[in-house]
Amino acid sequence: MDELRRMKERVSPSDTLLVVDAMTGQEAAGLVKTFNDQVDLTGAILSKLDGDSRGGAAxxxxxxxxxxxxxxxxxxxxxxxxxxxxxxxANRILGMGDMLTLYEKAQEAINEDEVEEFKRRMESARFDFNDFLQQFERINNMGGLKMLKLMPGFSQVSEKQLYEVEKKAKMYKGLIGAMTPEERENPELLMKSPSRRRRVAEGSGRQEADVSQLCTEFAAMRVQMQTMGKMMKMGVPGQSDEALMKDLIRSQQPAVPSGKARRRKDKAQLAAERRKPLDKSKGFATKR
Structure with missing residues (x-):
């Protein structure tokens, strides 16, 4: 601290800023007080706000x-x-998201011509693997899937969850890259042909099940896009660029595989059956 004081006296800076780790939590209070008493802070920089912390140290x-x-x-x-x-x-701390920052990043990453072209494709119910790939690229240009944390209700998304989603997105990009131009423009070719799916899997170094999973999630996203396109074509209010981008980002979330959901349900049913009292009118407990 003595060295910091001497440096400030000699340099006479216009600003003395303290970098505070957003992950520090309430310990930041003691840290800030110590530095403020010694070097008289004029401001601070809050770092690592892209982590799991909401920024309460502010x-x-x-x-x-x-x-x-x-x-x-x-x-x-x-x-x-x-x-x-x-x-x-304040909105982030309360878990209400930060849609203004998200919208600003969307404006920086996406130009108006791209938005208009995408709207036209949605209104005409055209959506293929090229569009699917472009959505990943646009989100990467905005800062990646960590932008999910700026949306209301998504502040509790952990770094591990984001890592898993981004890993899946990279896998999908590799799978789409192994497709022919014809398959990208006509997804039905891949969906109806196991041999094509096997070829794409081999070309990307993945399993055929990964290609099938991509087709399933693509089909779900295409239904969503076609529904949004119909609403926009009918002039349904509220379809602003901000709402559109919000829906696009939300659509990148991974769905729980139906098989896992069924297994969890089966286990729950089995546990419930085990807790039922034994019916002595049936089985080996019946007296003859």
Whole structure:
């Protein structure tokens, strides 16, 4: 601390900013107080906001030092350093998401021509593997699937869950890359032909079951897109670019495989049957 004080006296900086780890939690209060007493902070930078923390440390910084938080870090690049907005942080802490930041990132990553073209394809009920792949690319340009945390109700999504979804997205990109242009434009060719699915699996180094899973999730997403397209064509209100992007991101979530759901259900039924009292009118307990 003595070295910091001497450095500040000699350099006379216009700002003295403390970088606070958002994962620190309430321990941030003591950290901020110590630095503020010694070097008189003028502001702070809240880092690692892309982790599992909601950013509650922001409250400690302001309360203890009275200094404002000027920037937040959401990644490891310069582009991930963003201005701090108190209202948006309050929404994140309360689990209400941050749709304004999400919408701004969408505007930066997607130009108007792409949005209009995608709307036209939706209204005409055309959606193929090329469109499916483009959605992954657009979301990556926005910062990846961690943008899910900016949506209301998704603040509790863990890093492990995001990692699993991103791993699946990479696998799907590899599978689509192993398809022929004709198969990308006509998904039915792949869905109806086991031999084509085997060829795509071999070409991408995956299992045929992975290709079948891709086809299943693609079919579900296509139904959703066609429904949205019909609503837009009929002029149903509320289909703004923000709502459209929200639906596109939500559609990338992995569904629980039906087989796992059935197994869980079977186990629950088996446990319930075991708890039932023995009916002595049947079976070996019956007296003759």
């Amino acid at each position: 409250l400690s910084v302001r309360e203890v030092s009275g200094a404002p938080i000027k920037f937040v870090g959401t990644g490891e690049t310069m582009e991930a350093l963003e201005p701090f907005y108190p209202e948006r942080m």
